[in-house]
Amino acid sequence: MCPYYSVLSATQLIAEVERPFRSAPAKRRRFSFCNYIIKPGSDESKRRRASLATALQKLMINPTISEWLNFIARWVHVFAGIMWVGTTYYFTWLDARLSEEELALANNEKAAQIWMVHSGGFYVVEKRKVPDELSRKLHWFRWEAATTWLSGLVLLIVVYYMGGGALIDRDVSDLSVGAAVAIGIGVLVFGWLLYDLMMISLLGRYEKLFAVIAYALIVIVTYGLTRVLSGRAAYIHVGAMFGTIMAANVWMRILPAQRKMIEAIKAGKPPNQALAAQAKLRSKQNTFMAVPVVFLMISNHFGGNTTGGYDWVHVAVLVPLGWLAAKFIRRA
Numbered sequence: 001m002c003p004y005y006s007v008l009s010a011t012q013l014i015a016e017v018e019r020p021f022r023s024a025p026a027k028r029r030r031f032s033f034c035n036y037i038i039k040p041g042s043d044e045s046k047r048r049r050a051s052l053a054t055a056l057q058k059l060m061i062n063p064t065i066s067e068w069l070n071f072i073a074r075w076v077h078v079f080a081g082i083m084w085v086g087t088t089y090y091f092t093w094l095d096a097r098l099s100e101e102e103l104a105l106a107n108n109e110k111a112a113q114i115w116m117v118h119s120g121g122f123y124v125v126e127k128r129k130v131p132d133e134l135s136r137k138l139h140w141f142r143w144e145a146a147t148t149w150l151s152g153l154v155l156l157i158v159v160y161y162m163g164g165g166a167l168i169d170r171d172v173s174d175l176s177v178g179a180a181v182a183i184g185i186g187v188l189v190f191g192w193l194l195y196d197l198m199m200i201s202l203l204g205r206y207e208k209l210f211a212v213i214a215y216a217l218i219v220i221v222t223y224g225l226t227r228v229l230s231g232r233a234a235y236i237h238v239g240a241m242f243g244t245i246m247a248a249n250v251w252m253r254i255l256p257a258q259r260k261m262i263e264a265i266k267a268g269k270p271p272n273q274a275l276a277a278q279a280k281l282r283s284k285q286n287t288f289m290a291v292p293v294v295f296l297m298i299s300n301h302f303g304g305n306t307t308g309g310y311d312w313v314h315v316a317v318l319v320p321l322g323w324l325a326a327k328f329i330r331r332a
Contacts, residue, residue, distance in 0.1 A: 066158060066162070069154070069158045070155065070158050070159060073151050073154040073155045073158060074151075074155060076147065076151040077148060077151035077152050077154075077155055080144055080147035080148040080151060081148045083144040083148075084144035084145050084147075084148045085290045085294075087141050087144060088283065088286055088287055088290065089287060089290075089329065089330070091141075091283070092283070092284070092287050092330055093330070094114060094125060094127075095127070095280070096330065096331070097114050098112045098113075098114055098125070098127040099112075101113065101114065102127075111126050111127075111128065112126065112127060113125065113126045114126075129271070129273070129276070130265060130270065130271060131265070138262075140255070142250060142251065142255055145246065145247045145250040145251065146247065146250075146251065148243070148247065149243055149244065149246075149247035152240060152243055153240075156184070156236070156240055160184070160233055160236065161177075161181050161184070166230060166232060166233060167180050167181070167184070167229060167230060167233045168180050168229065168230060168233075169229070169230035169231070169233075172226075172227065172228065172229070172230065173227065173228045173229075175228055175229075180228070180229060180233075183225075183228060183229070184229070184233070184237050184240075187221065187225065187237050187238075187240075187241050188237070188240055188241055188244045191221070191241035191244060191245060192241075192244050192245050192248045194217070195214070195245050196248070196252075196253075198210060198213070198214070199281075199282075204281075211323070215319065215320060218238070218315070218319060219312070219315070219316045221238065221241070222234065222238050222311075222312045222315045222316070223312040225237055225238065226311050226312045231311045232299075232300045234311065234312075235296050235299045235300065235311065235315070236296065236297070236299075236300060238296055238315060239292075239293050239296030239297050239299075242289045242292060242293045242296065243293055245289065246286045246289050246290070246293070249282040249283070249285065249286055250282075250286070253278065253279065253282045254279040254282050254283060257275040257276070257278055257279040258275075258279060260272065260275055261275055261276065284330075287326055287329075287330055288322075288323050288326045288327075290326065291322035291323070291325050291326045291329070292318065292319045292322035292323070294322075295318055295319075295322055296315070299314075
């Protein structure tokens with residue numbers, strides 16, 4: 001039995017054990033921990049075992065605690081994500097239907113309304129660019145995004161950073177755990193900064209060109225990560241990069257824009273519609289990122305996607321397919 005299983009969660013253990021049984025080109029076979037079971041005794045195997053053991057012991061966590069942290073964080077993460085994506089798509093659907101109503105009532109002074117039936121009751125929703133009464137309670141939708149991102153960060157730390165067993169594949173690179181963690185965090189931080197700079201530049205005005213350039217950058221980042229991290233870690237970090245961008249869109253761009261609009265109304269001034277358009281565009285892009293994020297997050301349960309040397313190709317194909325799916329979902 002592999003002497004290092006004690007520092008791995010059940011999820012990581014299964015991921016490592018199944019690797020040698022997956023078909024893969026000889027040049028890119030990923031055995032990681034299982035190299036030490038399949039090819040025992042060789043000098044190279046002993047060297048890798050010693051170096052990996054030293055790195056893992058520095059970040060070792062009690063396996064029982066690790067498993068419970070993994071379980072609780074995953075539970076919170078999945079449920080919060082359902083709430084976040086659900087409200088995002090719900091408001092996207094509302095906005096689309098209300099826009100259609102506004103066009104139909106272009107020569108009428110009546111406000112556009114949407115009537116719905118659910119849970120034994122009837123509901124009417126009306127969109128206003130300027131509310132007639134700010135004294136009423138405004139319901140903000142923000143904690144779903146924060147809870148999803150924070151619980152995802154906890155999962156990233158527990159599953160990948162504490163121990164490094166699922167983060168590093170010695171058949172891919174000989175990075176230290178610290179260097180691999182730094183790369184992972186750097187992808188999240190600089191991914192958001194680059195995205196935001198692109199959005200506030202002139203490029204942000206041209207959605208199709210922006211999408212093409214963003215897609216090229218996603219493929220480059222994915223290819224690079226698969227050359228330094230394990231396949232699963234590379235996928236999860238691309239997904240975490242998307243999730244970070246989505247959460248930052250909510251907290252650093254959408255919510256501040258809405259607060260400024262409310263402040264203007266309270267001051268007796270018309271709200272800046274450019275801020276409204278900015279918030280709407282960021283929300284729209286979040287709906288397009290949501291579908292690929294779900295694929296990237298569940299990919300860790302299907303090793304054929306993240307192993308075999310074609311992992312970056314799968315992302316390159318499935319991300320635009322996810323965008324296409326989001327386009328249809330938005331119109332549904």
